[in-house]
Amino acid sequence: MTDGTGALVAHIPSLRRYARALTGDAWTADDLVQDTLERACDKWRLWTAGTDLRAWLFTLMHNLFVNQVRRAPPQRASVDIDELAEHLPAAETLPERQIDLQRCLLQLPDEQRAVLLLVALEDLSYDDVARILGVPAGTVMSRLSRARTRLRQLMEGVGPAAPAPARAPLRRLK
Numbered sequence: 001m002t003d004g005t006g007a008l009v010a011h012i013p014s015l016r017r018y019a020r021a022l023t024g025d026a027w028t029a030d031d032l033v034q035d036t037l038e039r040a041c042d043k044w045r046l047w048t049a050g051t052d053l054r055a056w057l058f059t060l061m062h063n064l065f066v067n068q069v070r071r072a073p074p075q076r077a078s079v080d081i082d083e084l085a086e087h088l089p090a091a092e093t094l095p096e097r098q099i100d101l102q103r104c105l106l107q108l109p110d111e112q113r114a115v116l117l118l119v120a121l122e123d124l125s126y127d128d129v130a131r132i133l134g135v136p137a138g139t140v141m142s143r144l145s146r147a148r149t150r151l152r153q154l155m156e157g158v159g160p161a162a163p164a165p166a167r168a169p170l171r172r173l174k
Helices: 005-010 012-023 026-042 053-071 094-107 110-121 126-133 137-156
Strands: none
Touching: 005 012, 005 053, 012 026, 012 053, 012 110, 026 053, 053 110, 053 126, 094 110, 094 137, 110 126, 110 137, 126 137
8 A cells, every 4th residue: 555655645636626526515525535545545455556546536435425325314404595595695706606506516416416527527538437437438428418408507597408399200101
């Protein structure tokens, strides 16, 4: 482990950035990074030298996050901020816009948010994201497209896209 300590430490800022965006909470994110680093140290012998350490660390973090979400008790009381919108001041400055972005990111399904953050925030390739999440590259592209569309709708205050109009049934002509 002593050989890889420097390489491991070099990835901590990107792990923290991804964890904070993924969880939406600084304390939870720091705990997730800590758990990821502990898991990396425990499983260090499983990492193959010469492979992408960053992708391996993100895979560990993703798996830990998914396990934590599955084990978490359901949240009891929640307030829909959209219902309180008329009582809140409008977001007109950059810090408020960033808070809106974070709020909207947290409304995305976990699998879409993870793909969006890994591609857009961490600048990973579709293939790397597919390996990290354990899904095909086509699924990554599909989730990314849906995440971008939904995030745009949320940021603009638009509801879900209207369903496509039904097509006339095809007739077989001879």
